[in-house]
Amino acid sequence: MKIAFFNFFFFFCLLQSCTCDDTIMRTRSMRDGDVIFSEGKRFAFGFFSLGVSNLRYVGIWYAQVSEQTVVWVANRDSPMNDTSGVIRFSSSGNLCIYASVNTTEPLWSTNVTESIPEPTLVARLSALGNLVLLDSVTGKGYWESFDHPTDSSLPFMRLGFTRKDGLDRVLTSWKSPGDPASGTFSLRINRTGFPQLILYKGLTPWWRTGSWTGLRWSGVVFQILFVNNQDEVSMTNRVMDASVITRMMVNETGKVQRLTWSAGEKRWNVFWSIPKEECDNYAHRGLNGYCRPTSSEACTCLPGFEPKMPRDWLLRDYTGGCSRRNKTSLCREKEGFVKFTHAKIPDTSVARVDMNITLKECKQRCLRNCSCLAYASAYHEGVGGEKGCLTWHGDMLDTRSLLNSGQDFYIRVDREELERWNKNGSLGKRRAIIIVISLIAALMLLAVISFCFVRKRRKSNRDRRSSTTLPPGSFDISDTFRFEEDQGGREWELPLFELNTIATATNNFDFRNKLGEGGFGSVYKGVLENGMEIAVKRLSKNSGQGMEAFKNEVKLISKLQHRNLVRMLGCCVESEEKMLVYEYLPNKSLDYFIFHEEQRVELDWPKRMEIICGIARGILYLHQDSRLRIIHRDLKASNVLLDNEMIPKIADFGMARIFGGKQIRGSTNRVVGTYGYMSPEYAMEGHFSVKSDVYSFGVLILEIITGKKNSAFHKESLNLVGQIWDLWNKGEATAVIDKLMNQDINDESEVMKCVHIGLLCVQENASDRPDMPSVVSMFGHNANDFPPPKHPAFTSGRKPHVKNDDLSGENSTSVNDVTLTDVYGR
Template sequence: MVVLLNTSLRFVVVHLLLLATFSCFSFRRCFSQDRITFTTPINNSDTLVSKSGVFRFGFFTPVNATTRLRYVGIWYDKIPKLTVVWVANKDTPVNDTSGRVSISADGNLVVTGGGNRLLWSTNVTVPVAANANWVQLMDTGNLALQDNRNNGEFLWESFKHPYNTFLRKMTLGTNNRTGENLKLTCWRSYQDPSTGNYTAGLAPSMFPDLAFPELLIWKNNVPIWRSGPWNGQYFIGLPNVDLLLSLEGFNLMIDNQGTFLMSFYNDSFMYHYNLDSDGTIYQTHWDTSLRDWRIGAKFPSTYCDAYGICGPYGSCSSQEKTPCKCVKGFVPRKNSEWNASNWSNGCVRKAQLQCERQSNLNNGGGREDKFVRLKKMKVPSNAVRSLANEQDCRKQCIDNCSCTAYAYDRGIRCMLWSGNLVDMQSSLRNGIDLYIRLADSEFKTHSNRSIMITAPVLSVAFVAVVCLLLAWIKFKKRPDKSAELMFKRMEALTSGNASASNQVKFKELPLFGFQVLATATDSFSLANKIGRGGFGPVYKGKLSEGQEIAVKRLSQASGQGLEELMNEVVVISKLQHKNLVKLLGCCIEGEERLLVYEYMPKKSLDAYLFDPLKQKLLDWKTRFNIIEGICRGLLYLHRDSRLKIIHRDLKASNILLDDNLNPKISDFGLARVFQANEDEANTRRIVGTYGYMSPEYAMEGLISEKSDVFSLGVIFLEIISGRKNSHKEENNLNLLAYAWKLWNEGEAASLADPTVYDEYFEKEITRCVQIGLLCVQEVANDRPNVSTVIWMLTTEDTNLEEPKQRALIERRGSSDQSSQKVSISNVSLTAVTGR
């Protein structure tokens, strides 16, 4: 009996040990979760987590990807929005669930697919046996292949093979001796991690001892942006101080062998730089309150940042209406191209340099060349550094006939240029003085005799002009002061909403002449009419320099007027966001009131959404991106701009689309500017569009962020379905009521436009319907704010609350004091009332 018990006990113990061993190898719970060894690979559903839980490593599928391809990468673990910072097999994905990451027989970390097909490898020579190596994911985001027999020496690390993200404690740089060049490379698109067209990093130098580093972005190895040289503290070519401050914590190490290493340090791991698929570097940090990434700075940041936009000897200023100008002593190479805003061929000298004349036997002699001083400049590219002091720097240039310019900065010392000067900017707050070589004739002054002759002539002319001017003023009718009054009114409107330091200088807003706009629009011809709003008609135009514009002209029959125009200028002149339309200027002449905007070639969202042919161009991926873009623009209005703004007329026709179908919110004539501490306001003047108004606003005049959220919910449902809110569905239900019915029946995804419905997107479509219904709930406090909406859109694995009853309006006023509730969306009339 005892023997049988002992035998049974041994049997149970053995099976428990086998089960424990199996569990260890299957789930790796018995091993450290941050590493892979020769005996503990990871498969399709396995992951590693760094010790502090900052980063995770494993297989992933990009968000909103149209395929089910699997990639191996590193992403933030505690952030609900999938943010990948490094990819191994970026160009060789796994097309099923057979993927595996392991230590191979030769000691390398490898990714294999079906049939043990090799897809990616660290591809280094490993000096010891494979079973002595392991791979560890560290809290810095670095993945390191280590040698156990040599104190954990790094044989390979992901930080030495960066992709599109620059993390703290990572380095970028070049080494002329080894040929190593660590650069960022972008994804091909947001959904495709394969190698893109853009790279970013420090420019390699051909002269290590005389070089200084610059940060560059290349497209197919051709530069498209440069930071200007590093002077030991910052890059001296960045356009404003805010960008300089965004680079605090950067450090560049330089040795005499031509090694440049750039790194940055920040207290938070949730902070990085990302090279986007459009070739832009974004500085981002995680905002816990918004539960989203917030952009701190970006490069390029202005039109003038485009490399060589003004051509040789052309200088760009983002503060000017015409950004490109030839520097002093130069004229456009081709006037016809220059007048057409094509500046790529740049400028040429007006007069030969003395050195050039001396090299020509027929034109010897002449005075020595001189230098013109240009202040606050981003210096040109391809400078050569000299160790000369400030006094000798000029002499080195003047003594060298091939030298075309010089500059001096204490951190860099002397910089010299030969050949064409390319990629200059002016009026930079952190720019330095640039001295450009010109012929002496460019500096010649008139002789005393010429002055004696011309002075009396000019005096007589001046007196004549003054007399004519006085006579004109005397007989002229009272001048039109509407522009001046308008600016004073605008300043009064905003005086209580922003500090003095943030006040917009409205008089700096470009004022267009009426005749200029009439010419641009072919006298406001019907052929150029592209739309009409409550304000009045909108026309497409083209300015003389070639820029396309949209001109909104106040209609005399409009219910709106100068108040709405001023309101729009007040609001939009303070706003700058990629999902808001940009105001270029205005016109106030006599009775004419016009606003000038950037031209949006795809017109408005409703032109695509409700057109049976055009709506086919809006696939689900595009519609989702439009939804997210509208939300981000609205979040900026509510929370992130200098003013707190409630739009009050958010609808599909007020969402404009650019060439890439990115949305931009427009038409701020009815917008309401709130005080910083104001959450709700009341008005007796109900303005906006029926069908998009929240019930508390339509019935009681209550305005808040939640009023716009209601309109946003209506737009959600319209974008998903491709149908207007006023459209009647089965049983005479409008869109909101029909969406609510489908939700209660568990068929929310069937609301989707049949042209975009796909089973692959069914979960995402259902989620968007649910968010839309949450936004149109009857009680304002039940609706989410916009930051929560964005979080719900971008967080896949979070359960959302169930929407409550859709919005109803309570009508009062019958003789028996009875009341009935009617859905606001039952009102199909679209109308705007004047305030």
């Protein structure tokens, strides 16, 4: 009955078209423009191009994801130059891609060599995203795309090799985001020794998982199904919830990433990525080295070994590795093993394996063999304990400690080393307990002494402040670097850097390390002795308002912790020097990208949207989610810095104001800020509130979308906001979209939604503007639900009276500069 029904279904599809929903029929072909969809329409198969390229590829992509995401490419190394391509079955039964209808030599083929029945042969795209060549009657499969992956691994796809036919399922990166050709990096299960997953750069190991522990790959956090038997060695990613859209990929920069699609944010979120730290780099420690990322001495040697080239280790060059301290052979009396816990054991491609003995028998076997240097269990059987035996008989590579995973690892040492280790390393259980108790007692005593000292110092500071008047232009260091929070009476301190440390880090403030300059002073890049990169803001001696801004910024930003705010590491107050020390952000400031065409081309629409949302979350934190309500008062493109992943971080709090309690607005006789970003009530009357920052954010949105400055863009006496407002009223607002990102926009309505939000933020009356919680919420809603924007401010080219215009200049790129602009009310 089932066969009869399918035959009818098959015949019906032949009459209708070349494709039958998810199926390519044997006697028909697919032309460029034809697409088949998997059941449920999660995946699509057909022809596609990438970016602005005219090259045509055939592959599989997510059909339900707004951001084009290709997961498999058939002809990745043999693209077509035009849309003349065709997909059809060859006379031998293989599915092939041809450059045109008349071409007989295929660009790509499934390349099945066994005999394939002709009448009932089809190619079907499964609901899992697997293109399968099969007999539609018997269900027998002859070929599937899951056996020939490109850069992505989907749920239920296997990676690994089968022993009988030698088929090796390997992930290989693209050459670049716009070129799916085979790239430099590949991820595969190693065939030699005990199985492990290794990322290669060319033929050189780049990163490896560690061996299979019985529960997971050592050093990998997510769960997988692992098979190691006489037929195959493979791993399969699984998901419990079929509605979750997730994939694992190897990107062109050499990172293995696990990503999940967020429908609400309309982007891929990376929740696991490797390598991400120094210890992840393969063999970074050299032969017989050991990496401990949580230790101040990250790299060391395994017990019984010492640096081969100690002088190189002082320069953080570990390539020479470690050699055995005692050159005499092992196999002497009273030898033993030093136990490492939570270890990623050394590269197992050279380890010897015996799955039929216990860990205790493994230890005895290693002791009897003079060449055996270390051992470990092959894997855990869950509740049943450890099983199998791995032994190493030569130099060991790529060993490190792990935080919450890994396994026990035993290193063979001689009697002297064992005694040294027990004395300096383990200390014995009894001695360790005594030390722990002593440390706890000492800490309790220290806490009592510190409490008494702090109370006495607080009283002394209060008495001194009440009886001492500081001279103009000076300030009390204790007020700035040690002060009580507004609630709870808790005291907080900011780390102080010595002037010599900062001078050394910046090469004595060498001009070649200078990143930028603003009203506050100059900004320098520095490198501390531990290798950490920093950015140093040095207060200019000629800055009339610098001291006030300095105190303000220290008190504010040092207590703020948010992903989208720049992080302060400390400050320096010594001699006449006043400096702020920040994390170094390599991608400079937002104005460097959006106001310069060469750099702006790097910002596609998804990246610009991420930047807009990141800035919004940072402002929301300042206005609502931090312990204090903070009005920034100088939000602009040059005060948004970008880290190495282009995550925006709001900077420069020298002009910011703290609001206490339920206060939501304030006023000043001295207006500071940058024309083009200032709200009308602030620029003209000195009134500021959370809505002042909302106005500045609205200008930022419009600048990011257009790639133009609000204050520098003039046409028919209009600034940028006015120009957009006119086009909006004419229904022609799409004309403002930056031409450099037109090709990256899959949904133009999303861009227009952001323009709509920007215009709502720059409305002339503060009461009409949304607050930041409403703005953040708008990004996740349909623009049809938004109110129409009212007339924005400053659209006639009229400027308030400005004493000193933006000190950063119209065409400069500032790095966390402070603009000191005096604007007087009417």
